Amino acid sequence: MIEIPFRRHRLDNGLRIILSPERGAPVVAVNIWYGVGSRDERPGRTGFAHLFEHMMFQGSEHVPESMHFALIEQAGGSLNGSTWLDRTNYFETVPSHHLERALWLEADRMGWLLPAMTQEKLDNQRDVVKNERRWRVDNQPYGDWDERLQTMVYPEDHPYHHSVIGSMADLDAATLEDVEQFFRTYYAPNNAVLTVCGDFEDERALALIDKHFGGIPPGPDVPAIPGRTDIPTVLERHTAATVSQDISLPRLYLAYRTPSYGSEDFYTAMVASYILGWGKASVLYRQLVREQRVAQDVVAFQFPIVVGAAMLVVWATAMPAQDPQKLEDAMRSAMRGMRDITEHDVQRAIHLIEARQLADLQRVDERADMLSMFTMLFDQPERINAELDRIRAVSLGDMRAFVERHLDDEVAASLLYVPAAAEEAA
Amino acid sequence: MSTRHAPTPPEPGPVRAFDFPVIHDDRIGDAGLRVLTASHGDLPLVTAHLVLDAGAGAEPEGLDGVARLTANAMEAGTRKRNADQLAWALESLGVELDTGTGWDAGHLAITVPTDRLEDALALFAEIVRRPAFPADQIERLREEQLAGILQRRKEPRALGDDMAARYIFAEGMPYGRPVVGREATVRGLGADHVAAFYEARYRPGSGALVFTGDITAERAAGLARSHFGDWNSGAAQPARVPVQPRVDTTTIFVVDRPGSVQSEIRIGDVGVERAHPDFFPLIVFNTILGGAFTSRLNMNLRERHGFTYGVNSGFAFRRQPGPFSISAAVATDVTARAVEEALSEMRGLHDGGATAQELDAARDYLRGVLPLTLQTTDQLAGRVAEIVVFDLPIDYFVQYRDHIADVTADDVARVARDRLRLSRLAIVVVGDAEQITKPLQDLGIGPVQVVDGP
Numbered sequence: 001m002i003e004i005p006f007r008r009h010r011l012d013n014g015l016r017i018i019l020s021p022e023r024g025a026p027v028v029a030v031n032i033w034y035g036v037g038s039r040d041e042r043p044g045r046t047g048f049a050h051l052f053e054h055m056m057f058q059g060s061e062h063v064p065e066s067m068h069f070a071l072i073e074q075a076g077g078s079l080n081g082s083t084w085l086d087r088t089n090y091f092e093t094v095p096s097h098h099l100e101r102a103l104w105l106e107a108d109r110m111g112w113l114l115p116a117m118t119q120e121k122l123d124n125q126r127d128v129v130k131n132e133r134r135w136r137v138d139n140q141p142y143g144d145w146d147e148r149l150q151t152m153v154y155p156e157d158h159p160y161h162h163s164v165i166g167s168m169a170d171l172d173a174a175t176l177e178d179v180e181q182f183f184r185t186y187y188a189p190n191n192a193v194l195t196v197c198g199d200f201e202d203e204r205a206l207a208l209i210d211k212h213f214g215g216i217p218p219g220p221d222v223p224a225i226p227g228r229t230d231i232p233t234v235l236e237r238h239t240a241a242t243v244s245q246d247i248s249l250p251r252l253y254l255a256y257r258t259p260s261y262g263s264e265d266f267y268t269a270m271v272a273s274y275i276l277g278w279g280k281a282s283v284l285y286r287q288l289v290r291e292q293r294v295a296q297d298v299v300a301f302q303f304p305i306v307v308g309a310a311m312l313v314v315w316a317t318a319m320p321a322q323d324p325q326k327l328e329d330a331m332r333s334a335m336r337g338m339r340d341i342t343e344h345d346v347q348r349a350i351h352l353i354e355a356r357q358l359a360d361l362q363r364v365d366e367r368a369d370m371l372s373m374f375t376m377l378f379d380q381p382e383r384i385n386a387e388l389d390r391i392r393a394v395s396l397g398d399m400r401a402f403v404e405r406h407l408d409d410e411v412a413a414s415l416l417y418v419p420a421a422a423e424e425a426a
Numbered sequence: 427m428s429t430r431h432a433p434t435p436p437e438p439g440p441v442r443a444f445d446f447p448v449i450h451d452d453r454i455g456d457a458g459l460r461v462l463t464a465s466h467g468d469l470p471l472v473t474a475h476l477v478l479d480a481g482a483g484a485e486p487e488g489l490d491g492v493a494r495l496t497a498n499a500m501e502a503g504t505r506k507r508n509a510d511q512l513a514w515a516l517e518s519l520g521v522e523l524d525t526g527t528g529w530d531a532g533h534l535a536i537t538v539p540t541d542r543l544e545d546a547l548a549l550f551a552e553i554v555r556r557p558a559f560p561a562d563q564i565e566r567l568r569e570e571q572l573a574g575i576l577q578r579r580k581e582p583r584a585l586g587d588d589m590a591a592r593y594i595f596a597e598g599m600p601y602g603r604p605v606v607g608r609e610a611t612v613r614g615l616g617a618d619h620v621a622a623f624y625e626a627r628y629r630p631g632s633g634a635l636v637f638t639g640d641i642t643a644e645r646a647a648g649l650a651r652s653h654f655g656d657w658n659s660g661a662a663q664p665a666r667v668p669v670q671p672r673v674d675t676t677t678i679f680v681v682d683r684p685g686s687v688q689s690e691i692r693i694g695d696v697g698v699e700r701a702h703p704d705f706f707p708l709i710v711f712n713t714i715l716g717g718a719f720t721s722r723l724n725m726n727l728r729e730r731h732g733f734t735y736g737v738n739s740g741f742a743f744r745r746q747p748g749p750f751s752i753s754a755a756v757a758t759d760v761t762a763r764a765v766e767e768a769l770s771e772m773r774g775l776h777d778g779g780a781t782a783q784e785l786d787a788a789r790d791y792l793r794g795v796l797p798l799t800l801q802t803t804d805q806l807a808g809r810v811a812e813i814v815v816f817d818l819p820i821d822y823f824v825q826y827r828d829h830i831a832d833v834t835a836d837d838v839a840r841v842a843r844d845r846l847r848l849s850r851l852a853i854v855v856v857g858d859a860e861q862i863t864k865p866l867q868d869l870g871i872g873p874v875q876v877v878d879g880p
Contacts, residue, residue: 002469024468025797026442062433066729069719071435074787076794079719095444095794100436112431127732127757131688135735135755139688141580199442215431246685248576279522280501280513290509293566296573320573344518351520358471359537362802 002361004384006371009206013218014190018371018381019205020197022364028198030102031091031368032110033376036186038166039085039159039225039307047129047166048174050083052182054125056090057081061112065121068105075101083164085305087376093365096199103212106194110187111216117179126171133165141247142417145315149255152239152413153311157228160307188219193375197368231308233259234406240414249296250318252327253415254335258312258406261304262378264390268402269302269312271394274349275341276300276334277314281348283341284316287334294322294330306377312406324418335409343396353391444797446823449810450643455655459630462810463637463646466803470540472639474547475807476554477814480532480627482605483745484665489623490600491607495564495571495615496623497525497532502563505556509563512553521546523553524804527605529667530745531815532627537804540640543649551653557624564617575609579880582683586690586753586856588880593679593852594694594749596670601748608880630654631661634814639803667746671696676851676872678765681879682859689761689857690753693768695847697750700743700816706829707837708741708845713788714780714838715739715771716752720787722771727754733764745816750845758858762865765853769871776846779839793827 006020038049059065072079077094092102137143147163154160194213196205235257259265277284277300288295295316303311314335318327360366367384374383447464454461482493501523503509516523519542524535534554538546578584588604595602606612635654637646698708709717716723716739727737733756742748752772756764780788800806813822851872855862859876867874 026444027797073718073720073791076790093798097439097441124732132735134688248580279517281517296570348517355520
């Protein structure tokens with residue numbers, strides 16, 4: 001069986017460290033998770049966690065503007081960051097002789113970011129992020145699906161009610177003062193996990209980490225996640241919305257509340273999503289695409305999120321000239337059909353997940369990100385070697401109970417996109 | 427506890443050499459199917475990747491889209507199993523069939539845990555060698571392909587790419603249309619066309635089976651022999667793709683998308699063929715222009731002006747010259763300014779070449795990132811397949827980083843002058859014509875035509 005080796009350490013300032021050697025290729029991945037995401041944003045500042053992530057690439061006290069990217073690219077490395085509901089991560093993969101450069105850069109912005117912040121940089125990155133929103137959401141067919149589903153699945157006072165990208169008005173309202181306050185509140189070693197994975201020697205890496213991060217003082221205790229975080233893991237009532245857009249083909253999304261990531265039932269939900277929509281023997285593909293030919297594609301997946309409840313989403317895009325009502329009837333009938341699945345469906349899904357996870361673990365950046373994730377979310381990096389056992393333990397009985405409780409076809413968040421012209425004609 | 431941080435970046439440690447995995451090169455069977463094997467990684471995973479001379483460039487006149495339809499039809503069933511049974515058999519092993527269609531080649535691949543390789547490869551061979559092409563399933567796949575073509579018209583990025591290809595290449599040139607084909611031709615495709623394309627192009631003598639991951643060359647050759655050793659249908663005829671540019675003077679084509687909050691910009695030209703002697707200078711040049719985050723285009727359009735979330739440039743290297751293009755999605759109200767800034771960066775590199783610092787950075791970047799793009803068995807298989815498709819020497823990737831290191835400032839200046847032909851660009855802008863046409867005309871860089879979409 002797969003055993004990803006790792007050791008954990010902790011600096012006096014609270015920084016959690018995971019070291020996971022993999023000496024195959026001369027590359028090393030450095031990955032930092034900060035325990036802050038869009039869930040932590042205050043009303044009027046949606047999108048700020050992500051805008052802040054952009055500011056982290058604008059230089060720090062000892063790193064001149066644009067040099068963060070330049071120093072990694074010149075080293076022959078790749079880098080990025082991403083913001084999600086529960087966290088913000090930063091990562092670079094570099095040839096292993098440049099490990100210290102990556103650590104120095106990450107430490108400089110963790111400890112010494114604010115002296116480099118200017119109004120000009122904020123205005124520039126605000127424009128970049130607004131263009132990111134246009135690109136991902138506003139100028140993209142079906143681009144606002146997640147934003148809409150989040151408002152339907154989570155109540156207004158829940159931290160997942162709003163999207164990561166946030167609203168244009170809130171992005172416009174962000175100030176340099178917000179940058180400073182957000183940094184002082186969330187960006188501190190005691191709210192971070194640092195993982196190094198790849199080609200390095202444990203003792204030397206630990207010494208370098210201590211050298212660069214050891215002098216960063218801890219921050220205050222991180223505030224509680226705002227809003228109502230405790231909600232039922234089953235939707236209380238059915239909601240439906242129809243959106244008319246400049247698209248060619250109707251698409252229907254159905255979303256369900258499911259147990260949050262980390263709970264045992266989460267893994268049942270994950271297997272359910274594979275049974276539903278992963279591969280050409282999945283329930284939705286078989287019925288909607290191959291047999292009834294009402295859909296052109298089907299997708300199903302589970303959001304791995306931790307606050308209160310997660311979300312399972314399925315969607316299907318209609319074939320041309322297909323009546324959206326017929327698509328909806330077919331989809332709800334397929335959801336009802338989940339009650340009749342067999343052991344074969346469960347085993348097929350488990351085997352697909354196994355192969356996919358194995359494939360993901362080939363990359364040192366993926367290994368590092370998983371180790372950071374399991375440490376940040378559950379304080380259990382060992383989950384990297386135990387996740388598959390949890391998935392394999394899902395039984396047909398678990399699945400039937402899950403379907404009965406969570407995938408009621410009468411109670412879902414139902415979001416239908418229709419082509420603008422077709423709706424006018426109707 | 428100190429609160430000071432080291433003020434300058436630390437010096438690098440000792441370099442550990444990167445060795446591209448050794449590739450074993452065998453031939454099996456009467457048809458001489460090439461079997462390339464690269465042992466790789468520490469996980470029990472194997473990729474089997476069959477690359478065939480079955481790209482869109484080999485499609486018969488009037489049947490464009492048939493290469494993609496044939497690739498998809500491989501999963502429509504075999505002579506032993508219908509589509510549903512085949513999907514169950516594969517996915518019960520945890521395997522998803524990966525198929526791809528480019529201009530020069532098509533591929534089928536599986537990535538599988540080592541202990542299921544034997545069963546998975548038997549199925550893989552059944553798919554490759556005994557497809558049934560049932561008319562009813564082919565019809566369904568054709569309708570799905572048509573639905574995909576319909577969706578590309580409303581998806582601004584795909585629309586930008588498709589319209590750029592149309593206006594970079596002269597009318598009637600294959601590279602001027604998308605690999606998925608056009609509605610008019612795909613509508614006429616059926617099982618007979620698929621079977622004929624399969625018969626003509628899916629041939630062992632002009633393909634290769636690549637194994638990467640947890641496998642030895644001996645085991646790979648043994649497996650290849652037992653499943654493909656008697657596959658004897660010879661080789662496919664080499665395809666010829668004619669290439670002619672569309673414009674001889676810089677022209678802006680505006681594709682109207684009313685209400686669009688961004689404009690998808692493509693600044694394009696005909697590029698060069700993969701075998702061009704300037705291949706390495708060109709990729710260094712492109713890294714400096716728009717091939718990295720810190721490229722001139724991105725530092726200007728994103729980091730200085732905030733016009734876009736990102737801009738990039740690139741050559742599509744094919745056996746014949748593919749497109750060279752710059753791509754960006756910019757806010758509607760800055761469309762013309764973004765085009766102007768992009769052209770000014772092109773002019774700057776054309777006239778002045780690159781600085782020594784840029785050249786060093788680009789070479790170091792390209793040399794360093796190679797191993798990062800080879801971490802997985804399927805990434806590695808894809809790169810090994812390039813050796814087959816472009817007829818490269820077997821030690822090509824071993825030499826790759828030395829070739830990059832050999833690129834000089836003069837090389838970059840020369841290819842920048844050769845390839846940045848500012849007077850004959852095809853510029854495509856997908857956006858709100860009412861708002862962007864006048865400012866684009868005011869740039870005075872060439873005629874502006876508002877054109878229909880596909």
